[in-house]
Amino acid sequence: MSTLDPFRFLDLPRQDLPKAPAQERASHFGEIYGDFPSDQAAAQSGRCLDCGNPYCEWKCPLHNLIPGWLSLVRDGRLTEAAELAHRTNPLPEICGRVCPQDRLCEGACTLEDGFGAVTIGAVERHLTDHVLERGWRPDLSGVRPTGRRVAIVGAGPAGLGCADTLVRYGVEAHVFDRYRQIGGLLTFGIPPFKLDKEIVKRRRMVLEEMGVRFHLGVEIGKDLAFHDLLADHDALFLGMGAYTPMRGGFPGEDLPGVHRALDFLIGNVRPQLGLGSEGHIDLRDKRVVVLGGGDTAMDCNRTAIRQGAARVTCAYRRDRENMPGSRREVVNAQEEGVHFLWNRQPVRILGHERVEAVEVIRTRLGAQDERGRRRPEPVPSSEEIIDAEAVLIAFGFQPSPPGWLARFGVETDARGRVLAPAAGRFPFQTANPKVFAGGDMVRGSDLVVTAVAEGRDAALGIVGFLK
Numbered sequence: 404m405s406t407l408d409p410f411r412f413l414d415l416p417r418q419d420l421p422k423a424p425a426q427e428r429a430s431h432f433g434e435i436y437g438d439f440p441s442d443q444a445a446a447q448s449g450r451c452l453d454c455g456n457p458y459c460e461w462k463c464p465l466h467n468l469i470p471g472w473l474s475l476v477r478d479g480r481l482t483e484a485a486e487l488a489h490r491t492n493p494l495p496e497i498c499g500r501v502c503p504q505d506r507l508c509e510g511a512c513t514l515e516d517g518f519g520a521v522t523i524g525a526v527e528r529h530l531t532d533h534v535l536e537r538g539w540r541p542d543l544s545g546v547r548p549t550g551r552r553v554a555i556v557g558a559g560p561a562g563l564g565c566a567d568t569l570v571r572y573g574v575e576a577h578v579f580d581r582y583r584q585i586g587g588l589l590t591f592g593i594p595p596f597k598l599d600k601e602i603v604k605r606r607r608m609v610l611e612e613m614g615v616r617f618h619l620g621v622e623i624g625k626d627l628a629f630h631d632l633l634a635d636h637d638a639l640f641l642g643m644g645a646y647t648p649m650r651g652g653f654p655g656e657d658l659p660g661v662h663r664a665l666d667f668l669i670g671n672v673r674p675q676l677g678l679g680s681e682g683h684i685d686l687r688d689k690r691v692v693v694l695g696g697g698d699t700a701m702d703c704n705r706t707a708i709r710q711g712a713a714r715v716t717c718a719y720r721r722d723r724e725n726m727p728g729s730r731r732e733v734v735n736a737q738e739e740g741v742h743f744l745w746n747r748q749p750v751r752i753l754g755h756e757r758v759e760a761v762e763v764i765r766t767r768l769g770a771q772d773e774r775g776r777r778r779p780e781p782v783p784s785s786e787e788i789i790d791a792e793a794v795l796i797a798f799g800f801q802p803s804p805p806g807w808l809a810r811f812g813v814e815t816d817a818r819g820r821v822l823a824p825a826a827g828r829f830p831f832q833t834a835n836p837k838v839f840a841g842g843d844m845v846r847g848s849d850l851v852v853t854a855v856a857e858g859r860d861a862a863l864g865i866v867g868f869l870k
């Protein structure tokens with residue numbers, strides 16, 4: 404079979420990355436996937452049809468040039484593939500790990516219908532890891548300094564996407580974050596079994612070598628006045644994320660033993676980062692109920708399993724098909740021992756001194772809501788009780804922009820989202836022309852890749868504004 408055989412997909416089935424057996428991987432927090440050997444990465448890349456109208460590119464929020472870098476990997480030209488991948492994606496090895504590919508690029512692959520999509524995420528991760536481990540760095544030799552400097556508040560995916568793009572246009576990027584590590588949710592929220600923290604550290608090194616300056620452990624509005632930041636820079640980008648948990652609005656949510664997803668995940672990762680055990684929530688030997696159906700709920704499920712919970716039950720109000728999270732993560736959770744209850748909506752959390760059980764009611768799916776998703780409707784008299792010693796609530800997050808932002812003319816909507824339209828003259832510019840914003844702070848909690856894309860596009864808006 405020739406390496407250029409366009410019908411290679413007929414003989415060569417989709418192969419996923421090697422995955423550790425469920426029992427073994429549930430006993431530690433290390434990443435569960437290994438890497439492709441290079442010949443396998445090339446062979447899997449060669450399955451791409453180069454179909455002329457690549458839906459995968461359109462479905463990828465970054466519009467990555469996927470068939471282009473797949474063909475370079477197929478031909479063993481990994482350095483060129485990395486150059487091309489970085490042209491659109493500042494964090495390819497991270498997106499390759501954490502994107503819900505089945506809902507994005509791979510879900511749109513022509514081969515998905517009957518043959519198995521090309522393993523796009525795995526190849527993106529493989530090619531980037533391969534070249535970075537061998538010392539490759541983005542080539543910025545042609546960049547001419549503009550003498551302009553921009554402050555970025557928040558070192559999460561949106562801020563990093565913005566910083567990477569700015570330095571490529573010769574703009575000094577100064578990233579401020581209240582934590583001493585970069586990454587935001589990449590470091591503190593996403594568990595290490597999905598994203599090893601060494602990967603984020605390596606990306607920090609790459610960005611620093613590209614010229615990005617990090618000012619860590621600095622809280623804007625407390626350690627450094629926003630006014631001074633504004634005065635010292637030609638423009639600002641806000642990428643402060645969304646950290647305020649959404650409430651369910653049912654009785655018992657504040658009982659001892661009921662925890663917010665992010666508190667649990669951050670408390671779990673802090674000791675692994677050498678930051679002490681403050682806030683650690685230990686679920687060993689406990690019967691745990693997780694409420695929610697997104698990727699954060701899956702992270703809670705699988706972290707609880709790794710902590711040694713006696714039983715983990717995940718209740719979600721729609722069916723499996725309509726879960727917002729990645730199907731791959733649901734499969735991983737099931738393999739590791741999580742028990743799912745679909746079509747169950749929480750009614751209340753029961754307990755006296757602390758949580759003792761969760762009452763749920765069965766649902767069926769009714770008419771579509773304004774976002775096109777079918778609404779769950781309770782089935783009368785179908786309540787049931789699930790006993791629980793701990794409950795983790797993962798209903799999503801909303802932004803909580805600091806109150807002082809309004810004093811600088813930055814406007815927000817009723818839900819606290821900063822108003823920064825993507826389609827404005829300068830994308831992601833706020834009502835204060837010098838201030839831009841993107842990521843979860845603007846759209847509410849969403850995917851890592853979406854935040855990276857908005858940070859990148861806001862940087863292009865800033866570059867236009869500075870001209």
Ligand code: SF4
Pocket residue numbers: 462463464465466467469492498499502504507508509523524527852
């Ligand atoms: Fe797919 Fe995400 Fe990579 Fe885009 S960034 S190609 S959606 S894995």
